[in-house]
Amino acid sequence: MTQPRGPQAPTSPDTGAASHRQRAPRAVRVAVLTVSDTRTPETDESGAYLRAELQAAGHEVVAYRVVRDDAVEIRSALVPFTREATVVLCSGGTGITGRDVTVPVVESLITKPIPGFGELFRMLSYQQVGGAAMLSRAVAGLVRGAVVFAMPGSLNAVKTAWDGILKDEIGHLAYEIERQAQPGVLPGVTSAVPVATPPAPGTGGGVATGIGRHRKGGRDE
Numbered sequence: 001m002t003q004p005r006g007p008q009a010p011t012s013p014d015t016g017a018a019s020h021r022q023r024a025p026r027a028v029r030v031a032v033l034t035v036s037d038t039r040t041p042e043t044d045e046s047g048a049y050l051r052a053e054l055q056a057a058g059h060e061v062v063a064y065r066v067v068r069d070d071a072v073e074i075r076s077a078l079v080p081f082t083r084e085a086t087v088v089l090c091s092g093g094t095g096i097t098g099r100d101v102t103v104p105v106v107e108s109l110i111t112k113p114i115p116g117f118g119e120l121f122r123m124l125s126y127q128q129v130g131g132a133a134m135l136s137r138a139v140a141g142l143v144r145g146a147v148v149f150a151m152p153g154s155l156n157a158v159k160t161a162w163d164g165i166l167k168d169e170i171g172h173l174a175y176e177i178e179r180q181a182q183p184g185v186l187p188g189v190t191s192a193v194p195v196a197t198p199p200a201p202g203t204g205g206g207v208a209t210g211i212g213r214h215r216k217g218g219r220d221e
Contacts, residue, residue, distance in 0.1 A: 027058050027060055037069050046154065057167065089166070090151070111142050138150060146177070
């Protein structure tokens with residue numbers, strides 16, 4: 001009597017991170033943003049390092065900018081960057097001082113968080129600096145049609161993020177994003193939920209439609 005066979009491991013080449021990496025684009029459009037009150041494009045070692053590594057890996061750096069630790073300036077740079085690039089690498093402003101505002105700005109734009117980036121970054125940092133790694137609030141997530149990574153601004157921290165995480169995964173991330181029309185956003189669905197209102201007297205009931213965010217060119221504004 002033939003015994004029933006148990007579940008078989010998937011063999012399709014379409015499954016697994018390895019096959020996705022094989023299909024990933026070799027050149028990804030990347031924007032680099034440095035947040036600092038003291039650095040300039042001439043003294044920004046972290047930004048220069050990221051741009052050099054990206055170009056050496058065959059990626060295209062489509063935008064680069066240095067802005068102050070100011071929420072308005074950070075947002076004003078990030079929003080257009082997410083239109084121009086598939087991946088945005090942001091360094092600086094992730095600490096716990098009063099001037100560190102990068103994280104709340106990025107989190108306010110994220111439609112789908114990627115908590116694993118911060119977890120991996122702090123794990124790698126712990127191996128280097130011990131418990132001080134908990135002070136890092138590195139964060140990542142999908143914003144519009146791009147993925148944004150925010151990491152500490154020191155050169156050592158940027159090297160940790162690039163060598164330990166980003167270098168081998170940027171193409172994979174681009175593949176995941178490009179095979180979805182708008183990651184983190186359901187087509188045709190606004191961010192607001194329709195709100196039921198009490199029926200007007202004598203009307204027998206009714207529902208008022210919710211008001212979503214204005215959309216321009218298929219993306220939330």
